[in-house]
Every structure is written in C-alpha cells, then in structure tokens.
Amino acid sequence: MKLPVSTEWLLHCASSLAQLEPGGTASAAQFAQYFDLPAAYLAKQLQALVRAGVLAATTGPRGGFRLARPAAEITLLEIVEAVDGASSPYECREIRQQGRGAVPAELCRAPCVLAVKMAEAHEAWRRSLAATTLADIIAALPDSIPARTRLRLTGQE
Template sequence: MKLSDGVEQAMHSVAMLASLAEDQVLSAAALAEFHGVSQSYLLKHLQAMSRTGILGTVPGPKGGYRLARPPDEISLLDVVLAVEGGEPAFRCKEIRRNGPNPVADSFFTAPCQISAAMLRAERSYRSELRKVTIAHLLAEVQRDDDGTLEARSCAFLDANVRIIGRSGTK
C-alpha cells in the first residue's frame, strides 16, 4: 500500500503543533517552511485535519493552526483517515465474474477470498495505527534526542509562533 506524501507531512505537522501552548498557533506557511514542502499541498491536508477535528484554526492574517485535541487523543490512524479518507486501500471490483466462459452466479455468493484477505489485513493495519498516538511518538523522539532536534524546533518556533488573545490574535 502506498500512502500519499500528504500523510507524512500531516503527521509531522501535527507533531510540531503538539509542542505549542494553548494560546499559540503556527501558520501553514511556517509549517511548510520548517518541513521544506509545498505550502499549497500542505494547506489542503491541514484543512482536511481541521474538518475532522484534529486541528483547530484561528482565522485571519495573524491566525494559524493548533491541535484541537490533546496529543494523546490523536492517533496515527486519525491523521491517515483525515488525509486519505476512510475507504479501504483495496476495493474489490469482482473481476472474477468477468471474462470468457461465465459460470452461474451461485459460485459468487461468498465474498471473494482475495477481498476477504485484503480486508483482514486492512483491519490489522488500522488497528496498529490506532494504537500509536502523537504523544507516544513525541515521547520516543524526546527519548532518543540528544537536544539537537529540540534546539532546532525551539529556534524555529521562537521565530514563528503566533500568540492569540481572548478576542482574536495578537
């Protein structure tokens, strides 16, 4: 199975937003710059995550994005489904019914064995992604970091974070 580049970009953006305080946001431009990706492509995925309740938005020229839920309540599956949609990766077209020498429909009453196997694999894949939260990933990164990654992120955040006030942005 191949996931779009948007999934990776979305996961890294959510991880970065997890480090913000409640009154802070980051713009799509800042997130795109930090990750070295296309702002317009990333924006599409940030908007999808906003629609699904992963991200919150503050509108306006001084607005931006922040998490709508705590990092321990956002799973990798949540992000994948927001970006890729909820359809299974494998969609059986029942091609076993095609071709020459057709057989009776009674041979096709049970689901295709290939489709059944692929759907079992999809359930396992989703189950594993559901177990991993953004908080879990951040704890792993922090455990393995010698301070270099944290310093890089902090310097960027210091220069790009936007503070929002009670009645809007500052």
C-alpha cells in the same frame, strides 16, 4: 497501498505541533519553510485537519494552527482519514466470475478469499494507526528533538 504525499506532510505537521508547548501554534508559512513545502497547497491540506477536529486555527499576528486536543487524544488514524478518508484501498470486482477462467456462480456464494484477506489487512492497518497517538510518536523521538523543533519551527523555546 499508496497514500498521497499530503498524508506525510500532515502527519509531520501534527507531530511538530505536538512538540510545541501546550497551546503553541505554527502557521502554514512556518511549516512550509520548516519542511520546504509549497505554502498555499499545505495551507489547504491543514484545513482538512481543522475540519476533522484534529487542529484548531487561529487568526491574528500570532495565529496559526494548534492541536485541538491533547496529543494523547489524537491518533494517527484520525490524521490519515482526514486526508484520505476511511474507505479500503482494495475493491473486489469479482473478476473470478469473468472471462475464460470464470468460476461458476454457485461456487462464488462466499466472499472472494482475496477480498477477505485484503479487508483483514486494511483493518489491521487501521487498528495499528488507531492505537498510536501523537503522544506516542513524540515519546519515541530522541530527547533533543522536541526542543530543536520548537526552536527551529517557531523561533521560541
């Protein structure tokens, strides 16, 4: 499975916001500079997290994006689904019943074993992301990283 590059961007942006002081904000321009990303496209992608209730947006001179909930309540799955949706990347088209190698229909009453295994793998991936919060990610960082992020992203500590 290959996710769009914007998934990585939003995972890092949300993780960076989780490193700020509670209620801390960062603008799309700050993120774009911090990660060397295109600001206009990043701003559009960040709106997906606002629509999903992961981030909140504020306007004004100190405006920007902030976490909509505590980091311990935001899962990686929520972020990924905000960008990519929840559907499985694998779609079985029943090619086992096509062409010269077509298996007779009476032997295809059960779901395709490959489709079953791919669905199991997708669910395991989803469970893993659902079990990991932004707080878990921040807890796994070296102790010096959150202060460094606060300083370099927003110019505040």
